[in-house]
Amino acid sequence: MQFDNIVPLRWPSGPLEIARREKSAGFDAQARQTLERWHDPAALEFLKGTAIDCIVISWAAGLAADAEQQRTAAPLIEAAKRLNLAVVGWGEGTADHNTAIAAAQAAGLTAVAIHGLRGKPEYPVIAWSERTDVPWDSTAPAVAIGDGVWPGVAPSSGGGGSSSAGPTGVPWLDSNGWYIQMARVRLQAPLWVVFDPPTPPAVVPAQSYVKAICDTETAGGRWLITLDDKLRADLAAGTTAGWKDIAAAAGFFKAHPDWKAYRSLGLVGILSDFEGADFDLSGEILNLMARRDLLFRVIWKSQAQGTEQPFSGLKALVYADAKPPEPALRRKITAFVEQGGLFVTGQEWGKAGVPKPPNFETQFDVFAVGKGRLAIAKAALDDPYQLAAETQLLLSHRNDLVKIYNSPSAGCTRYTASPDGKTALLQCLSYADSRWAGLRTIWVRERYPSTRLWTIDTPPAALEAHPSEEYAGVEYRLPEKATQAYLALEFERQRT
């Protein structure tokens, strides 16, 4: 079974899930009834005709109810198989790994997901972990990573119902995109991202689910779709309003598996070992750059060391790890700077070159080195916000590849190219309702022979490029309806 393009849906049901939840706040008779009804094979009905091709059922948690769960799930598993659905058992808590795997094998599950599993069992086991303990070198059919956030514009802490903003007014977006991009560069296996919808009293509209799917998929991951109690209760009762939008979004990305292999066209490289405190700082830099739409490319130090020209195509490189790079890597960085690149790093690198201060207040001393520049922090690198903001200024917006107009609460834009270089893809997200913002325009520096607009709910359409009136590049005028959470421009780079 290949997990590359599976669309999984978390399927909480049965005695184990009831045992797990019955002592938690807010667990009431309706919640119990929903878990019971979802254990009934009839509950699978709403999946028919959708892209969902995998259910992830509660399987083992180290509780007394584990055995009863596995026994009573048999009809559900059989029904799922008849619908050509893969069935994955979800193991967590103190569940004994070997017991859970054996039970899954006996029950004919497609695979089992085991929290914290190391090793290489013969039976298909999806490795799942938190962000702090990812088995990066796993050969599992898929890797599931928890600790995800619910994507969207963070609620304001200042009252008034407005969206919150950072020091310069950029709306505070919660997104997993930066992390997924980072993980995808390192992992060999498909990445499942695990996070739950907000709990009551929050109401989770269908469009919020769509954003969660888009945020994950745009970055190259796959969300283990997890529905809130209210929606699951509605679906169990046969009410499918909103579900169609969620299923459509899942189906859209399932139809574009090749996009996940596309590589970032970002001009800024973030080089790190992404471990411990280095992960905390470099991860937050990625997060903040994504929110600013500063297009980046993740470079794991281990991969850079094994690559002859790891920085080709970049104009800037950020290195914020505490430990200076090893001599061989330092030589590659130095060559990058001398050939015209900008290198932003901490004091440990050491000052070199001719002072070349920029025309704004900055936390960096900037030096000209060869054809490039070296930006050395004046003090300890401990402010990722400033680092992200100033890297963008040091690089200069004159190098922007993309600009998006009338798209409030946008961010985490991805601009990628196919491995063969023939196609470029610009995926744009909007985390708030942007219908009020008016018609959207996207400016792109490069002129492409042809462009198609993709949205989730409409067929692809050719899009005309208009030369920019006041600037270089071209502009794409998006139709009025293109104000949804997601859209993509697919560019033909070379005529075939």
Added chain:
Amino acid sequence: MNRRQFVSGLGAAGVALIQPAGMRAAAPTAPVAIAKCKSYGDEYLAATAKMFDQLGGLGRIVKGKTVTIKINLTGVENARQDYLPQGRTIWTHPRTVGTVIHLLDKAGARRIRVVEGAWMWPASLEEFMWKAGWDPELLLGAAPRVELVNTNLPYKGKQPYTRFPVPQGGLLFPAYDLSSVYAESDVLVSMNKIKEHGTAGVTLSIKNLFGITPTTIYGNKVPKDQPAPRPYAGRTDIGHMGNRQPPSSSLPEKDPGSPRQAGYRIPRIVADLAAAAPVSLALLDGIDTVAGAELPRPGTTVAISPGVLVAGLNAVNTDAVAMAVMGLDPMADRGKVPFETCDNTLRLAEELGVGTRDLGRIEVVGASIKDVVFRFRDYGGPRQRRLPGNRPAA
């Protein structure tokens, strides 16, 4: 509301009671030129050059002088009216700036500085332009000795800020601390669109001056005792609402008991600035603009093309003529179109002796007002529809 607030809130009517008629009559006047113009290329160059000639020639104003062009890049850099670039709707058009730089240089200007306090922008004006989708090199290359200055940052001269006292003591503040680039200026040029404004009724050459107040001093979140090292936010707290005073290093408001209403405060701040930092040349662009408000607001603003330019050597005179071109009455009091919820900035500036708004006292050269009038209130969205009694006859 106490009596003082009541009298203040009366706006024009209230002040007219205490304003000597002779003061209005004595307010300065200078010719204002009007030109029909449909585009921003060669036609704009020819029309502008002709207007400058009609005003007596640019050379006599700028030769050997340091000229500061205050452009207008209001709002955020990524908001547009529909698909149109901001220069066609809400901002100064970049090609008009390039053209005027060229003409100023030709007329003998010694040094030309293009300035703006780009909203919350912590870096150079050049960088803001790149971000917004302008090519600043077109401006920097339009003549020798051109500089771009973000006046929201501390000026990198002898001193970052210079105090500009308001003649007659000021209406809201007795003095304003502005970027010292303005102190080094011999000639201040105001270049912006002819537009309506949600708070001030209209936004013309003197309203453009609201943006000369540095947000390091008059912006939200500034320190209590000194200017912020970089701008953090817009001017809502101190400027619009009066929720707080500027840092103690600058002078506070004259009367903290005055109304905390934007419609009272903004016109007074603008009038103060027009008196403290007088505009020597006002150049208003009504080729393409918007009606309904000053910023893109779907459902309220609409893009329009009046095809007109207005220029003058006195900003209040120029604005008065521009209002007439918009189909509006520059003599209107508070409560009347377009000052339904604010005081008339032109009246306040007139009272400070900046210039007359009385069309009967202003010489109009070039095209006539009636030939170019374009009634803005016939356009725009719900804001106007909510005020049916205020719509002028078509």
